Amino acid sequence: MTKLIAQVHTKVMVNGEPQIIPPGAALPEMAPHDRHALVASGAAQDEAAQAQADKKNLVIGGTAGS
Secondary structure: OOOEEEOOOEEEEEOOEEEEEOOOOEOOOOOHHHHHHHHHHOOEEEHHHHHHHHHHHOOOOOOOOO
């Protein structure tokens, strides 16, 4: 599974203890339905999906729209 990056402060349970993950930090492994909910709400970003989107939108030797 790819790494999720928190986009907002996110409270998660790790080994039965609550933790606050700050924006920009990696989130711990979690159930697929939790991952989906965080990404769908914009609270987390899938690192691999974002890298793929960035690569797809990369314009070599110029700028978009020219």
